[in-house]
Amino acid sequence: MLVGIDVGGTNLKAGLVSKDGQMLAVEKWPVTPFEKSEDFVAQLVDLCRIVCAKQGVDPATLDYVGMGIPGAVKAGEITYTCNLPLQGVAVEALFRKEIDVPVLLENDANCAAVGEYLLGAGRGTTDFTIITLGTGVGGGFIVGGKLYSGGGMVGEVGHMVIEKDGAPCGCGRHGCWETYSSATGLIRLTKEAMAAHPDSALHTVAQEQGGVSGRTAFDTALTGDAVAVALCNTYVEYLACGAANLCSILQPEVLAVGGGVADAPAHLLMEPLAKMVESSCYAANVGTPTRVVKAQLGNDAGILGAALLKQVL
Amino acid sequence: MLVGIDVGGTNLKAGLVSKDGQMLAVEKWPVTPFEKSEDFVAQLVDLCRIVCAKQGVDPATLDYVGMGIPGAVKAGEITYTCNLPLQGVAVEALFRKEIDVPVLLENDANCAAVGEYLLGAGRGTTDFTIITLGTGVGGGFIVGGKLYSGGGMVGEVGHMVIEKDGAPCGCGRHGCWETYSSATGLIRLTKEAMAAHPDSALHTVAQEQGGVSGRTAFDTALTGDAVAVALCNTYVEYLACGAANLCSILQPEVLAVGGGVADAPAHLLMEPLAKMVESSCYAANVGTPTRVVKAQLGNDAGILGAALLKQVL
Numbered sequence: 001m002l003v004g005i006d007v008g009g010t011n012l013k014a015g016l017v018s019k020d021g022q023m024l025a026v027e028k029w030p031v032t033p034f035e036k037s038e039d040f041v042a043q044l045v046d047l048c049r050i051v052c053a054k055q056g057v058d059p060a061t062l063d064y065v066g067m068g069i070p071g072a073v074k075a076g077e078i079t080y081t082c083n084l085p086l087q088g089v090a091v092e093a094l095f096r097k098e099i100d101v102p103v104l105l106e107n108d109a110n111c112a113a114v115g116e117y118l119l120g121a122g123r124g125t126t127d128f129t130i131i132t133l134g135t136g137v138g139g140g141f142i143v144g145g146k147l148y149s150g151g152g153m154v155g156e157v158g159h160m161v162i163e164k165d166g167a168p169c170g171c172g173r174h175g176c177w178e179t180y181s182s183a184t185g186l187i188r189l190t191k192e193a194m195a196a197h198p199d200s201a202l203h204t205v206a207q208e209q210g211g212v213s214g215r216t217a218f219d220t221a222l223t224g225d226a227v228a229v230a231l232c233n234t235y236v237e238y239l240a241c242g243a244a245n246l247c248s249i250l251q252p253e254v255l256a257v258g259g260g261v262a263d264a265p266a267h268l269l270m271e272p273l274a275k276m277v278e279s280s281c282y283a284a285n286v287g288t289p290t291r292v293v294k295a296q297l298g299n300d301a302g303i304l305g306a307a308l309l310k311q312v313l
Numbered sequence: 314m315l316v317g318i319d320v321g322g323t324n325l326k327a328g329l330v331s332k333d334g335q336m337l338a339v340e341k342w343p344v345t346p347f348e349k350s351e352d353f354v355a356q357l358v359d360l361c362r363i364v365c366a367k368q369g370v371d372p373a374t375l376d377y378v379g380m381g382i383p384g385a386v387k388a389g390e391i392t393y394t395c396n397l398p399l400q401g402v403a404v405e406a407l408f409r410k411e412i413d414v415p416v417l418l419e420n421d422a423n424c425a426a427v428g429e430y431l432l433g434a435g436r437g438t439t440d441f442t443i444i445t446l447g448t449g450v451g452g453g454f455i456v457g458g459k460l461y462s463g464g465g466m467v468g469e470v471g472h473m474v475i476e477k478d479g480a481p482c483g484c485g486r487h488g489c490w491e492t493y494s495s496a497t498g499l500i501r502l503t504k505e506a507m508a509a510h511p512d513s514a515l516h517t518v519a520q521e522q523g524g525v526s527g528r529t530a531f532d533t534a535l536t537g538d539a540v541a542v543a544l545c546n547t548y549v550e551y552l553a554c555g556a557a558n559l560c561s562i563l564q565p566e567v568l569a570v571g572g573g574v575a576d577a578p579a580h581l582l583m584e585p586l587a588k589m590v591e592s593s594c595y596a597a598n599v600g601t602p603t604r605v606v607k608a609q610l611g612n613d614a615g616i617l618g619a620a621l622l623k624q625v626l
Contacts, residue, residue, distance in 0.1 A: 144461075161475055173593050249562065286392055
C-alpha cells in the first residue's frame with residue numbers, strides 16, 4: 001500500500017493508493033500556518049495517518065510515501081520553493097522520525113505528469129508531456145517511460161521566453177510563457193482588455209462573478225461578446241506558441257493540458273489549441289504531430305502520481 | 314571496430330573509429346549529385362570501404378556502421394529530410410546489400426551530441442545539451458546518460474519561437490530561434506544593420522571578405538565599430554534567450570555550443586552568452602545554473618558520435 005501527498009501553496013492533499021492505482025481514501029485540508037519546519041512536516045504525518053486509518057492500514061507497513069512539492073527537491077530535501085518557507089527542509093528525515101517508511105520527494109508538476117501518464121491522458125505512450133495552467137505554467141515530461149527529473153526541478157517550462165522583451169516575469173526575465181498562459185496571465189490579459197474596452201460584456205460578467213477570474217474571458221465569449229472572443233483567441237495563441245515549442249523540442253506522442261483553465265469550453269480552448277499546435281509543431285512536417293488533449297485526472301493526478309512514483313524512476 | 318558517417322547537405326564524411334573513440338582514418342568528399350537513392354547509398358558504401366582499407370580492416374568485420382542524417386529517421390529509414398532528396402529511403406537495407414553489418418541511423422545533430430557527450434564538452438555529465446549554430450540551429454540531448462531520440466527527430470530546438478509574430482521562418486512559424494541565432498540568422502541581422510548604417514565599418518569588412526558571412530559582425534566588432542558591437546550584442550541576446558529557455562526546460566548540467574559561429578572571439582560570444590544564460594536560466598534560483606561552454610570536437614563530433622551511438626541507446 002502507498003500514500004501520495006500533494007503539497008500545494010494553499011492545500012495539502014493525501015491519498016491512500018493501491019499498487020494498481022486505486023484511490024482508497026483521501027484527505028485534504030488547507031495548509032495551517034507554521035513557524036517551524038517540524039510543524040509543517042507534522043501536518044504531513046497527520047495526513048498520512050488519517051488516510052491510513054480510514055482503511056485500517058498501519059502506516060508503518062506502507063511501501064513508501066510519495067510527496068509532490070511545489071519547488072525543487074533533491075535527496076529527500078526541499079532545495080527551492082517560492083510558495084512556502086520550506087527551503088532546505090529535510091522532509092524525509094523529519095517524516096521518518098514519526099513514520100519510518102521510505103519517503104520519495106518529487107516536484108509537484110512531475111507528480112501530476114506521472115499520474116496522468118500511468119492512469120490518465122498519457123496511458124499507452126512512452127513519451128508524454130503535460131502542462132498545467134494555474135498560478136504559473138508547470139510542466140512534466142515522461143521520456144521513454146521514465147520521469148525526466150533532472151536535478152529535481154526540470155520542467156520549468158513556464159519560464160520559457162516566447163516574446164523576447166515582453167511582459168515582465170517574477171523570475172527576472174521578460175516574456176515568459178507563463179506571464180501570458182497561466183491563469184494569472186489570463187487574468188492580466190482580461191484586465192487589459194477590460195481597460196481598453198469599457199463597453200465589453202467582460203465588465204458585467206466579472207461583476208456578476210465577484211471579480212475577474214480565469215473563467216471571465218471564456219464565460220463572456222460564450223455570450224458572443226466580440227472583445228471576449230478576440231481575447232480568448234489571443235490567449236490560445238500564446239498558449240499554442242509555447243506548447244508547439246515544447247512539442248518541437250521534445251516530440252512527445254501526447255501533450256496533455258491540465259489545471260483549472262483547461263476546463264474552459266472545448267470549442268474556445270482545447271479545440272483551437274490542438275489545431276494550432278498540431279499544425280505548427282515541427283513533427284507536422286513528417287506527418288506525426290503530437291496529439292494535444294485535456295488532462296483526465298483533475299486534482300487527483302498529483303496524489304496518484306506521488307503514490308506511484310517508483311514505477312517511473 | 315566501428316565506422317561513423319556524417320551525411321551533410323554538401324559533404325559526406327566517414328571515420329574508422331575504435332571502440333574507445335580513437336579516430337583511426339577519415340575520408341571526406343562533397344555529395345555527388347545522384348538520381349537514384351541506390352546511387353547515394355553507393356557513395357556511403359564506398360566511403361566505408363575506403364576508411365576501412367586505410368587501416369586494412371575488412372568492412373564485413375565491423376561491429377556496425379553509424380550514420381548521422383540531416384533529418385528524421387526511423388527503423389533504418391529516412392522519414393524526413395529537407396536538404397537531400399532522400400525521404401523514404403531504406404538506407405539500412407540498401408547498405409547491407411553491399412556490406413552486411415548492422416546500420417544505425419540517427420539524426421545528425423543527435424550524433425554530434427553523442428560525440429561531444431562521450432569525448433568532448435559533455436564528458437563526466439549525465440544530462441547534457443548541445444546546440445549547433447549553422448544553417449539552422451540544431452540541438453541534441455543526453456538524458457540520464459542516454460540519447461533522447463524521440464521519434465528520430467527530437468531536438469528541433471531551432472523552431473522554438475522566442476519572438477511571437479517575429480521574423481518569418483521556413484517552417485511556417487514566425488519568430489523561430491533559428492531565424493535569429495543560426496549563422497543564416499546572423500547574416501540576416503548583419504545585412505539589416507548594414508542597410509540601416511551605411512557608414513558602419515561592416516561594409517568595408519564585408520567587401521574585404523568577399524561578402525557578408527557569419528564572421529562579418531564579429532570581425533568588424535573587433536575594430537571597435539559601434540554598430541558591429543551593438544549587432545553582436547543583439548545576436549548574443551537572441552542566442553541567450555533560446556539557450557536559457559532550453560536550460561530552464563531540460564536543466565542540463567552543461568550546454569555546449571558548436572558550429573562555425575561558436576569560433577567567434579570568446580569575449581564577444583561565448584563569454585557574454587555564458588553570463589546571460591547562467592544568470593537567467595531558472596536553476597540560477599537554486600544556485601545550480603547550467604554551465605555554458607564551447608563544443609570541443611569540431612567537425613569530428615558527428616562522425617565520432619555516429620560511430621559510438623550504441624553506447625547511449
